[in-house]
Amino acid sequence: MVVFQTGMLHLGPSIIIIFLLTCGDSTDIFDKNIHAINRTASQGETVVFHCNESEDKGAEGVDVGWRKEKILLFxxxxxxxxxxxxxxxxxxYVDPNNPRKLQxxxxxxxxxxxxxxxxxxxxxxxxxTVEVTDSKPELHKMFLYIVPSVTGAVAVCFIIICAVWINRKHRTGNKETGLELQTQGRRTDRVQNSQYFERFNSIYGDRRLN
Incomplete structure (x- = not known):
């Protein structure tokens, strides 16, 4: 008998909770007679619902519940x-110390x-009703800021690359010109040397024949 009573004491709270859940779901029958208060909030805000705005002390010892559509929240x-x-x-969140407020x-x-x-x-x-924040204006502002910056950076890089290329080409051209001048100088020296030897041989040959 003692064991049976102890078991009933442990089952009692569970049975009462199940009964409360059933009662909470059964309130849907009376929803048509309840006036719904329209509430509009922007995305990202904090919304607070107060079940009873009056601080009636007589309401502190009663059951309090919250639902969204047909889902029991608290x-x-x-x-x-x-x-x-x-x-x-x-x-x-619902604070158990203040269950009449849903945040x-x-x-x-x-x-x-x-x-x-x-x-x-x-x-x-x-x-x-939750109003979705329109992010297009912010994206448009970012686009207007980023595009000119990127364009300017690309233009600067292009100018630098062109300047480096022109400088290298100029140096390469100077080297090629210098090599050509050296080559021409060597060719001139060779021609002069060959002419000198030809004259020397002709004069020396003529003397030997005499």
Missing amino acids: IYSPVINQTVTNYTSSRM ISDVQPSDAGTYKCFLSEAQKQWKL
Whole structure:
């Protein structure tokens, strides 16, 4: 008998949590009678939903739950002091010490949808719309800045390459001119030498014959 009672005590919180989850899903029946508050946020902002803006102390001991569409995100029962979370994103957070506030950091388009808060019999819901930040103007500005810079850099490189090529060509031309002059000088010397030897031989030959 003692073992059975102990087992029931351990199963009690689990059964109550399952009951709370079932109750949270069953609130979809009354969604049509709840006025949805439109909420628009830009991509990257932090969105905060308050389930009950009044600080009524009588509401501190009641069950609080949060849903997105049909997905139960968070539920807290002060009776058994149990909390169950099932966030669809790591950027969602509900503080167990203040479960009436749902915070979504760095909101993204995937966070858009209908959020519902149920506090005992009272409910409140929001329809979140996320505006995507247009990055085209920034890209256009970057394009206008990068293109002239790249064009200028290419022009400078082209000028440097042309200058180096012209300098090398000029040096090569000077070397070729110098080699040609040297070659011509050697040829002239050879011709003069050959003419000198021819004259010398003719004069020397004539004398020997006499």
